Amino acid sequence: MSGSLESQVRRGESFAQAHEDGVRRAGRAGVAADGVVHLVVAWLAAQVALGGGGGSADSSGALRQIAEKPFGVVLLVALAVGFAALTAWQVLTVLTGTKTSHRVSAAAKGVVAAVLAVSCVRFAVGAGASAGTQQQTLTQRVLEAPGGPVLVVLAGLVVAGVGVALVVRGVRKDFEDKVEGTLSRPLRALGVAGWVARGVALAVLGALVVVSATGDTAKSRGLDAAFHEIAAQPYGVVLLLLVALGFAAYAVFTLLTAHRRVRA
Numbered sequence: 001m002s003g004s005l006e007s008q009v010r011r012g013e014s015f016a017q018a019h020e021d022g023v024r025r026a027g028r029a030g031v032a033a034d035g036v037v038h039l040v041v042a043w044l045a046a047q048v049a050l051g052g053g054g055g056s057a058d059s060s061g062a063l064r065q066i067a068e069k070p071f072g073v074v075l076l077v078a079l080a081v082g083f084a085a086l087t088a089w090q091v092l093t094v095l096t097g098t099k100t101s102h103r104v105s106a107a108a109k110g111v112v113a114a115v116l117a118v119s120c121v122r123f124a125v126g127a128g129a130s131a132g133t134q135q136q137t138l139t140q141r142v143l144e145a146p147g148g149p150v151l152v153v154l155a156g157l158v159v160a161g162v163g164v165a166l167v168v169r170g171v172r173k174d175f176e177d178k179v180e181g182t183l184s185r186p187l188r189a190l191g192v193a194g195w196v197a198r199g200v201a202l203a204v205l206g207a208l209v210v211v212s213a214t215g216d217t218a219k220s221r222g223l224d225a226a227f228h229e230i231a232a233q234p235y236g237v238v239l240l241l242l243v244a245l246g247f248a249a250y251a252v253f254t255l256l257t258a259h260r261r262v263r264a
Contacts, residue, residue: 023085023092028258030086030113033079035254037062037116041223042247048227049240058223059116063123073124080120086113086264093263102263109264152213160206163199170195180260190253197246201226 040062048057056064066072066079090110097103142148142155169175170192176183183191205226230240 020092020096023089024262026085027089027264028261029082030084030089031261031264032255032258033082033086033116034113034264035251035258036066036075036079038247038254039251040065042244042251045223045227045244045247046241048224049231049237049244056222056224057227060119060123061224063119067123067126076120076124080117080124083113083117083120086110087117090264106264113264149213153210156206156209156211156213158206159209160203163202163204163206166199166202167196168199170199178261178263179257180262183257187253187256190249190256193246194250194253197243198250200246201230201243204229 037059041057041059044057044061044065063076063079066075069075087110090106090113093106094103094110097106142151145151173188173192175191175195176188201223205223208225208229227240227243230236230243233239
């Protein structure tokens with residue numbers, strides 16, 4: 001009896017492992033999709049730095065740019081499938097992960113991936129909306145609620161904290177454990193530049209969200225507002241171009257390592 005039970009347990013473990021591997025392989029397509037979106041965001045950020053009009057420099061702006069291209073709808077559908085697979089991978093990580101930090105991170109990334117999947121579908125059918133506008137509206141509603149300004153400040157501090165954490169992670173090269181095997185020097189350099197650039201952008205965004213607690217909700221329009229704020233500073237054009245290059249570096253790193261990812 002015990003031998004039969006152990007055999008069933010082993011078969012169950014084997015099935016779970018096979019299922020997890022399959023979800024991970026599918027989820028890697030979502031990692032590549034994230035790289036595509038970041039590449040377009042990098043181009044939009046560069047347009048902001050150079051004074052060009054390329055639309056909102058955030059994920060929604062990137063998806064709109066894709067939708068307007070030939071075969072854009074087909075690409076959006078492919079991105080939606082990838083983000084949906086990435087969502088499933090993150091849900092599985094939440095359920096089976098052994099480290100609390102990895103499970104919390106997977107939960108956050110799963111929510112973002114799910115939102116991006118839905119956004120891809122909405123832009124594919126022509127119903128997409130600006131993420132910046134939605135965020136500004138949400139901030140206004142929170143400010144109007146009891147204790148709203150305090151909540152907005154706390155949210156801004158959390159975003160800024162995540163930005164600082166990304167910078168530290170990039171400098172310390174903590175992203176290397178996301179990829180199977182070892183990274184070449186060029187890939188490692190791309191990772192450092194990418195994580196630091198994203199961290200800088202999020203830190204600025206967090207600061208702007210805190211400022212929006214005073215009632216200036218235009219400051220809370222997401223990455224687009226952060227990029228414009230960077231560009232408005234002394235030497236801001238140069239700094240924003242560097243940030244745009246960093247986003248591009250992250251995109252290239254993500255695309256080149258997607259097939260080797262063990263974590264998103």
